[in-house]
Amino acid sequence: MTYQRRTKDQLAVRVAEDMPDGAYVNLGIGMPTLVANHIGGGREIILHSENGILGMGPAPNAGDEDYDLINAGKQPVTLLTGGAFFHHSDSFAMMRGGHLDICVLGAFQVSATGDLANWSTGEPGSIPAVGGAMDLAIGAKQTWVMMDLLTKKGESKLVRECTYPLTGIGCVSRVYSDLATFECSPQGLKLVDKVDGLDLKELEQLVGLPIRT
Amino acid sequence: MLNKRVRSVAEAVADVKDGSTVMIGGFGTAGIPNELIDGLIEQGARDLVVVNNNAGNGDTGLAALLKAGHVRKIICSFPRQSDSYVFDELYRTGKLELELVPQGNLAERIRAAGAGIGAFFTPTGYGTDLAKNPDGTPKETREINGRMYVLEYPIYADVALIRAERGDAWGNLTYRKAARNFGPVMATGAKCTIATVHEFVELGQLDPENIVTPGIFVSRVVLVPRVATGAGGFKKEA
Numbered sequence: 393m394t395y396q397r398r399t400k401d402q403l404a405v406r407v408a409e410d411m412p413d414g415a416y417v418n419l420g421i422g423m424p425t426l427v428a429n430h431i432g433g434g435r436e437i438i439l440h441s442e443n444g445i446l447g448m449g450p451a452p453n454a455g456d457e458d459y460d461l462i463n464a465g466k467q468p469v470t471l472l473t474g475g476a477f478f479h480h481s482d483s484f485a486m487m488r489g490g491h492l493d494i495c496v497l498g499a500f501q502v503s504a505t506g507d508l509a510n511w512s513t514g515e516p517g518s519i520p521a522v523g524g525a526m527d528l529a530i531g532a533k534q535t536w537v538m539m540d541l542l543t544k545k546g547e548s549k550l551v552r553e554c555t556y557p558l559t560g561i562g563c564v565s566r567v568y569s570d571l572a573t574f575e576c577s578p579q580g581l582k583l584v585d586k587v588d589g590l591d592l593k594e595l596e597q598l599v600g601l602p603i604r605t
Numbered sequence: 606m607l608n609k610r611v612r613s614v615a616e617a618v619a620d621v622k623d624g625s626t627v628m629i630g631g632f633g634t635a636g637i638p639n640e641l642i643d644g645l646i647e648q649g650a651r652d653l654v655v656v657n658n659n660a661g662n663g664d665t666g667l668a669a670l671l672k673a674g675h676v677r678k679i680i681c682s683f684p685r686q687s688d689s690y691v692f693d694e695l696y697r698t699g700k701l702e703l704e705l706v707p708q709g710n711l712a713e714r715i716r717a718a719g720a721g722i723g724a725f726f727t728p729t730g731y732g733t734d735l736a737k738n739p740d741g742t743p744k745e746t747r748e749i750n751g752r753m754y755v756l757e758y759p760i761y762a763d764v765a766l767i768r769a770e771r772g773d774a775w776g777n778l779t780y781r782k783a784a785r786n787f788g789p790v791m792a793t794g795a796k797c798t799i800a801t802v803h804e805f806v807e808l809g810q811l812d813p814e815n816i817v818t819p820g821i822f823v824s825r826v827v828l829v830p831r832v833a834t835g836a837g838g839f840k841k842e843a
Binding site for chain 1: 632633634635636682683684685689692693696697703705706707708709710712713715716727728729730731732733734735780781782783784785786787788789790817833
């Protein structure tokens with residue numbers, strides 16, 4: 393059988409459709425940012441940015457950039473009607489205090505039981521940087537990961553145990569990937585969906601771990 | 606009459622001593638008190654410990670303070686940027702000490718200093734490499750109601766440099782958009798908070814319902830002209 397990987401945009405659509413209306417959501421830097429482009433008209437998803445914004449809107453038109461109004465990736469954004477500004481300790485209280493419904497993060501590795509590694513490859517000489525990743529990972533009511541299932545070398549990023557430095561323990565509940573969607577729990581991986589034409593056995597081989605259905 | 610306005614940036618930072626811990630507000634391009642940082646470089650205090658979310662971009666502002674060799678240690682959450690080459694070089698050659706702190710722990714440790722909290726337990730970082738002390742020993746942990754937490758201590762500062770929008774003689778401040786970020790919390794965590802404003806107004810002109818930082822947390826207010834903030838500091842590929 394042949395199958396097609398989900399494109400980044402198809403993956404973003406897939407993540408967006410699982411967000412309930414009215415959810416407070418933080419989208420991490422990188423691939424998760426794409427999800428904002430696929431929250432269709434008429435839906436009310438309130439986006440949080442760690443630097444003190446709720447109700448964050450899309451990028452401004454060229455020429456309208458305001459560098460006092462940027463997202464966590466330091467790119468200019470806009471504020472939706474009803475949006476609010478607040479300082480950093482309030483912003484992180486929203487995360488750590490369990491007020492955010494969902495955060496979507498990128499990952500280097502996720503373990504079958506939901507451990508997350510996404511802040512450091514641990515390479516000697518690399519400049520470490522963590523930002524708000526650890527607060528988000530353990531703080532939101534649900535932490536979702538959005539990533540390609542395999543590395544460029546073809547190794548699974550879903551693993552039995554993370555080998556990269558951890559961001560949080562047992563914090564990831566869902567992994568949305570280009571080949572399949574999984575739930576992580578103390579019982580291991582459970583399949584939510586997979587792309588057409590990919591059979592479970594093949595998927596288990598790629599991941600190298602048992603997957604419940 | 607209480608008047609916290611000082612006439613110049615030079616006057617505002619004149620008494621910063623060698624070895625001080627200096628909090629500097631700002632996140633990305635928003636809320637960086639560039640005029641105060643330039644003033645601090647000129648003033649010449651050395652052996653500083655700087656607390657900021659990042660570790661400077663390009664060659665100006667915080668990067669210039671680092672480049673001048675005035676900083677011994679930086680406490681921050683996200684030093685790596687596409688153009689943080691000044692920090693990168695100093696760090697790699699061992700000329701600058703780094704204490705990397707998850708961003709929420711950074712904010713809360715500053716808040717704790719300002720709020721008289723001796724230490725606090727946080728779930729952030731539990732089980733990770735950042736739940737270790739700078740000497741590599743594990744930080745104290747505790748199980749509370751079935752969840753694991755790490756003990757974190759306050760970050761006290763001698764001076765906070767922040768950028769606000771409007772201010773008055775009592776030191777009351779408002780901010781602009783996401784330039785607020787660390788300003789209000791840093792204002793509480795330092796012995797001496799120096800704020801720049803783009804508009805200095807008569808007492809009573811700020812709506813008391815909308816004052817974000819009450820003047821009790823502010824020692825000095827300096828008026829600086831508004832300059833457009835530029836792009837920069839973000840990586841295209843995260």
